[in-house]
Amino acid sequence: MTIRSISTYLLILLSLTSSLALAEDMTLKMSTTTSTEASGLLDVLLPALEQDTGIKVKVIAKGTGAAIRDGIDGNVDLVFVHDPEREEAFVQAGYGTRRYAIMHNDFVIVGPENDPAGIKGMTNGAKALQQIAATGAEFISRGDDSGTHAKEQALWQASGVPLTGTEAPFVYPENSKGWYLSVGQGMGKTLTLADEKLAYTLTDRGTYIKYAYGRDIPIEISILCEGGDELANPYGVIPVHPDKHPHVRHERAEQMVQWLISARGQEIIAGYRLHDQQLFFPDALTR
Amino acid sequence: MSFFVDSFTSAFRLIWTLDPELLTIVRVSLSVSCTATVCAALVGVPTGFIVAYGRLPGKRAIITLLNTLLALPTVVIGLLVYTFISRRGIFGHLDLLYTQKAMIIGQFILIVPLIAALTVAAVSRVDERYRNTAKTLGANAWQTALVVLREGRFGIAAAVISAFGRVISEIGIAMMLGGNIKGFTRTMTTAMALEYDKGAFTLAVALGMVLMVLSLGMNIVFNLIQGKALR
Numbered sequence: 262m263t264i265r266s267i268s269t270y271l272l273i274l275l276s277l278t279s280s281l282a283l284a285e286d287m288t289l290k291m292s293t294t295t296s297t298e299a300s301g302l303l304d305v306l307l308p309a310l311e312q313d314t315g316i317k318v319k320v321i322a323k324g325t326g327a328a329i330r331d332g333i334d335g336n337v338d339l340v341f342v343h344d345p346e347r348e349e350a351f352v353q354a355g356y357g358t359r360r361y362a363i364m365h366n367d368f369v370i371v372g373p374e375n376d377p378a379g380i381k382g383m384t385n386g387a388k389a390l391q392q393i394a395a396t397g398a399e400f401i402s403r404g405d406d407s408g409t410h411a412k413e414q415a416l417w418q419a420s421g422v423p424l425t426g427t428e429a430p431f432v433y434p435e436n437s438k439g440w441y442l443s444v445g446q447g448m449g450k451t452l453t454l455a456d457e458k459l460a461y462t463l464t465d466r467g468t469y470i471k472y473a474y475g476r477d478i479p480i481e482i483s484i485l486c487e488g489g490d491e492l493a494n495p496y497g498v499i500p501v502h503p504d505k506h507p508h509v510r511h512e513r514a515e516q517m518v519q520w521l522i523s524a525r526g527q528e529i530i531a532g533y534r535l536h537d538q539q540l541f542f543p544d545a546l547t548r
Numbered sequence: 549m550s551f552f553v554d555s556f557t558s559a560f561r562l563i564w565t566l567d568p569e570l571l572t573i574v575r576v577s578l579s580v581s582c583t584a585t586v587c588a589a590l591v592g593v594p595t596g597f598i599v600a601y602g603r604l605p606g607k608r609a610i611i612t613l614l615n616t617l618l619a620l621p622t623v624v625i626g627l628l629v630y631t632f633i634s635r636r637g638i639f640g641h642l643d644l645l646y647t648q649k650a651m652i653i654g655q656f657i658l659i660v661p662l663i664a665a666l667t668v669a670a671v672s673r674v675d676e677r678y679r680n681t682a683k684t685l686g687a688n689a690w691q692t693a694l695v696v697l698r699e700g701r702f703g704i705a706a707a708v709i710s711a712f713g714r715v716i717s718e719i720g721i722a723m724m725l726g727g728n729i730k731g732f733t734r735t736m737t738t739a740m741a742l743e744y745d746k747g748a749f750t751l752a753v754a755l756g757m758v759l760m761v762l763s764l765g766m767n768i769v770f771n772l773i774q775g776k777a778l779r
Contacts, residue, residue: 324746324747334551445734445742446742454646458635
């Protein structure tokens with residue numbers, strides 16, 4: 262082998278390893294909620310991000326509780342979740358640098374067409390839950406410490422229904438054995454379950470639309486209660502703090518967030534439509 | 549390291565204080581798995597015995613079929629049963645989905661082939677001479693079969709115990725057909741998966757320990773029985 266061919270070989274090897282290292286540097290890990298993932302938004306948003314900035318994102322979809330836990334443990338570079346209270350606590354405890362409001366959509370209460378609890382047309386989620394409890398109609402709870410579960414908890418608190426709970430911080434209506442089912446699964450599975458049992462459940466609109474229109478066999482439960490202020494569902498992104506976890510790619514994460522709140526990122530979010538319906542409403546531009 | 553220690557100490561506390569939620573989950577797990585195992589044993593043991601003992605045509609084919617069914621993944625069984633008992637399925641009106649009965653049906657299907665195949669192996673291992681001796685001593689067909697069954701009893705017990713181990717630790721069927729409903733169909737394995745999803749590990753670790761202790765206990769009991777018999 263001549264000197265020349267060896268040096269060519271080395272050169273190729275060198276350029277290969279450096280490009281690999283570069284690619285590694287451009288890859289972020291993000292924990293997010295099942296609803297963001299299931300809505301299909303990320304399938305549009307992330308390729309555009311990569312095109313503009315070169316940042317690749319590995320997505321890990323879990324409940325909000327687990328996603329935040331990933332941030333606390335330093336398993337990811339940023340989290341994209343929807344539970345403002347816990348997000349605030351996450352930042353306060355020093356695990357995140359700052360919460361960026363990205364977008365919102367809303368929660369709806371879905372249930373069977375014959376509507377045994379008579380909540381059709383209501384806008385107040387807490388009142389609707391009160392009526393479901395009063396009639397003892399079957400209600401399915403996510404029960405998995407997710408953002409949707411947190412919202413359901415807040416609605417029960419506001420409903421005035423007497424609550425009980427052995428498993429703090431979770432509460433559920435008193436004497437609800439038999440009609441209040443806590444299933445501990447993601448939004449899609451919970452909807453399938455509610456459909457199967459013809460029961461009520463609280464869901465984010467995005468996942469519901471995806472499941473109602475996007476499957477071969479459409480589901481038979483429909484939106485009965487929507488529109489109230491307390492049903493808003495804000496999403497935030499928080500980069501993990503490099504002081505707590507020095508190994509996180511904080512600069513890249515920050516760059517990604519800046520892109521998300523830029524006009525371009527926000528336009529893509531606003532433009533994302535599923536079955537002809539806008540799913541998410543950008544929050545960063547209006548500020 | 550502290551993460552590890554913390555998880556284990558709080559898990560121990562849960563077990564030590566007999567946490568009611570933990571107990572409910574363990575109870576659901578045990579009652580579903582025991583019922584499934586007993587039903588499967590009632591079908592699987594006689595099937596396996598007849599296949600091994602009887603002079604059936606196509607015996608090899610049956611054994612091959614049983615061994616193939618052993619490899620059936622839990623999600624396939626879950627899916628199959630689901631399509632039958634879903635509200636839109638043939639047995640939809642029975643309202644079985646997301647009940648303990650549904651889990652028992654799925655687990656039953658899972659372990660009948662296991663019990664049958666292991667029974668076949670256990671009975672086939674029984675020395676041919678027992679059968680011949682019994683016949684020579686004037687035993688009728690039933691008595692001869694009983695002698696062989698008696699000789700194979702430990703292998704059969706092992707089959708049933710390993711089937712129980714299989715159902716108590718499986719998750720696919722429990723999750724798909726049970727639906728992980730708190731207090732009704734939440735088993736040790738589905739609860740552990742949920743706790744992991746929640747990012748909370750205490751209960752999961754506690755349940756994992758209970759599961760390990762259960763299987764250890766089962767094996768000790770089994771060994772004792774076997775030891776006594778050998779003496």
